[in-house]
Amino acid sequence: MKTFPAIFMRMALVAAAAAPLQAQTPVRITANNVNLRAQPRLNAEVVTQAHYDERLVARTLGEEWIEVAAPATADLWILKQYIQEPQNTIGANRVNVRAGPGIAFTVVDTLELGDPVEPRGEELQGWLKIAPPPNAFLWVSREYVEIPAGTNMASAAEAASADDAEKSTAQSGKTNVRAKQAAVTAAAPVPALPTPIVSPSVPVSDSSSREIPVPPPANLKLIPLAGQGRFMEVSGKLRAAPLINEAPTRYRVVRWQNNRWQILCHVYGEATKFRSLQDKPVRLKGREYWIQGAAAPVLVPDQIEELVIGE
The missing domain is CATH 2.40.50 (OB fold (Dihydrolipoamide Acetyltransferase, E2P))
Incomplete structure (x- = not known):
């Protein structure tokens, strides 16, 4: 009869270990050329690589994969038609940021109307390469990640909660500002945001732009043939x-x-x-x-x- 509490306790500990931890936690990379992927699976797109002793910020700690904030080395992509120039802000609601230049690539973040973007000067068939937004996250195999000694997991969780509360407060502030702006608009109309211009169906050739190599999906078994892609x-x-x-x-x-x-x-x-x-x-x-x-x-x-x- 005394074995049941022990068995129950052991099952609870195993379940707790298997559950991912939602926290903003510093982690360290333990090898060179470690792939950061768009999804937590081995055949997902490789967005960038991390190197030995590089420090990243983890949001989710799972048994096999860790979700980390996209480092500055990551190149992400967005449809250029939704970017307002010259201010480089989003000109539509809920615009997807993807791991590559095409709708077949994984969505790694979603931006809202007015959010800023940082172009990196490369374009490919209507897609614009950008720096990773603050909320863009990638995945790395836990095999190559170490949580530095001395990291207080409870403090990390509290920091994440505080960060979430701060975001909630900021969002509330944005709502109040928008309400005030709406009142001002009712009294004295202001010019609307410019409507994004949709690119033509047939791409315009640009001899000054260089071709950017785009790797094929990893699960395609290509034949050796010139001109692939x-x-x-x-x-x-x-x-x-x-x-x-x-x-x-x-x-x-x-x-x-x-x-x-x-x-x-x-x-x-x-x-x-x-x-x-x-x-x-x-x-x-x-x-x-x-x-x-x-x-x-x-x-x-x-x-x-x-x-x-x-x-």
Whole structure:
């Protein structure tokens, strides 16, 4: 009978150890060239690398992965059409910051109207490279991370709570400021924020801009072929691949030619992103890759749009 309390206590300790700790905690990298990824899995995009004895700030401590604040060495990407110039602020609500220049890359942060951004001077097919915003976080394997001796976990948690409270207060202050601004606007209208200009469907060539190499998704088995990753634009009907076939992706773009449907490309990405456009005419722009066992290329899309009939 006395063994039950001991067993219960042991199970509680194991559960506590397995649960991630929500705290702003300093950690140290214990190896060189450690990958910082966009998601807590081995095949996620590598955004940057950390090196031996580098100090990072962790937000979540898990059993296998640690979520850390994106260091200054990380390059992130955002659609340039949502940036207001010359002030370099966000000109729309809820704009995603991604791990790479395209909608197939992971979202690592979301910015709101008026938030500042720091461009880094590189552009790629309508995407702008930026410095990591304050709330952008990446993931690192816990195998290469050490919590320095003397770190008070309770104090770290209290600091995180205080930080959250400070953010809440700041948000409340922003709300009050917006209310006052609304009252002023009612009395004397002020000019509205400029509307972002959407880039044209066909990219304009710029001989002065240099090509930025974009690595393909890690799970694509490429064949040795020159020109892998070149820009591609394709129009056709977006259709789901038959489940009985071993298609490389869940969706494909097809076109009726020579009395049959021909596959123009396979579309890489999460199926949920394309479901609303299934069986509709679309135009996609992105990077083309030829992989093993496929008769058509795989397109990693940067942009996708529904076409009006006759366009």
